[in-house]
Amino acid sequence: MPGLAFYIVDVFAVAKYTGNQLAVFTNAANLSPEQMQQIAKEVNYSETTFVTSTQMVSDGYNVRIFTPEQELPFAGHPTLGTAYILQKEIIKTTVQKILLNLKVGQIPVTVDDANSSEECLWMQQKAPTFHQILDADKIAEVLRIQSTEIDSRFPIQEVSTGVPFIIVPLKTLESVKRIKVNKDKYFELINTTDAKSILVFCPETYKQENHLNVRVFCDYLGIPEDPATGSANGCLAGYLVEYSYFGKQEINVRVEQGYEINRPSLLLLQAEKKDVAIEVNVGGKVIMVAKGEFV
Template sequence: MSSYEYVTVGVFTSKRFGGNPLAVFPDAKGLTDGEMQAIAAEFNLSETSFVLPPDNPQHHARVRIFTPKAEIPFAGHPNVGTGYVLARMLDNPPEHFTFEEGAGLVRVHVLRNDDQVICGARVSAPRALSLDIAVPIDLVARCAGLAPSDISTELHQPIVASVGTPFVIAEVASVDVLARARPDLAAFRDGARHIAELSERFNLHLYARKDDFLHLRARMFAPLIGVLEDPATGAANAALAALLTSLAPGENVDLHYEIEQGIEMGRPSQIIASARKTGEGPVLATVAGNCVPMMRGTLDI
């Protein structure tokens, strides 16, 4: 029997019992794929991360991320939380970590508060913005338990966007409409069955503008991978920031979005998502937030 230490943290929050919970296994050497998946299912959090030795010694770690039902190539809150946990374990942590992940190399910058205490992390998405298919408005509405008229197309149609993990991103008419959204599992299954591009990853990220273009509230539903609703989704909000920045007027644009998530779940989260576009290059995104330690323990396998 082998013992594995784990730590849980709240991500994208400065208060206990808020944000998105994450379990981190700082030394997962020896765990099989099946054991990692079983552990993630046992914790039943949006994601659980497992830290392994890097394939390239110039990098800091290989990080694998599992939802309760599947491994995913990249996610924001596991990287923010894993960077925070690893930095706090070291006497002299680096300014940034480089993690090897399914979507590519992920750079995680360690954040400190005014007292120079480690308080969170900023993650650079591993890929530039890519856009895929437009998704029918009526399907998005059915999946969210809303009417088609609740979906706003003033700025863009519902569309698959990714900076490492794909999400269907759609704007809704108001924060009140967003609060009324309820995921419909049958509609998600129907969409995945009939639209080939959604068959493996049908993750729906809804957002509404609050006061202006840069202050948003969001909700993310991914019931097909075991996440009915996520309290804070870094990868989705990084993709959202990249998408909105790509649509902003001008060739050289650098925008920062303050995004609330988890409000309806009673787990308020605060996410800073930023994106930059130039006339010469792709749209790149980062996502940042604070973390708080919660629990630690040992799992025997």
């Protein structure tokens, strides 16, 4: 493990030291999965990524993603953050598209640098799939809110673009802010679901220019609350289109997350129903914070 280079970036950031932290290890080809898991636990961010091929394989770069507890087939902010590091530190030139070979499959990331001061990275996620619809009373118990605070016009549902999430529509920001997860009820619930994490959202926001406020809870993965979750928001984007939340089957919205844990984040969601599938893109800014070496 000596000489293992790493970079720390903030993903979906609104400024330095906001968004979701990510550690990226760029010369990880010789690490075993067990070593990767140990390092991810030591770093203790919501996710850590390992680039296992600095040369292209099938036109992309092999990348593995670990939480402090387990490996994931896909996650949003690690995808964008790793693509950013690949461009800046491996490719070392501006490219319009970078392909990441993840366990879920190949995920394209595009770089929108029309305005260099506001460079934005976008990932196209797998088409969303829609699964079990859940009971409002059970979810209310988990979140320690009243079931009347849930927007009954829309379902509470498991949605996946590679990793499933339980999507919960709430009516007000006040309800979102008051959530304190009942861990016993949470673990009881996820024994009956494929999704192990919960995304709650509402149409009231801290910032007037944003369209939705979101919180994501992932205790099963060792992450009580995530400050910015690209995979979950990809599921949300598909959900918003599927149920015409904004009155149409196409969205282009700004989502704020992480305000309740003092890591304000901004995620950009674009989605549209095309034929029978929904095309989902999630974007945001990445900011370099640090680089170094594990010894």
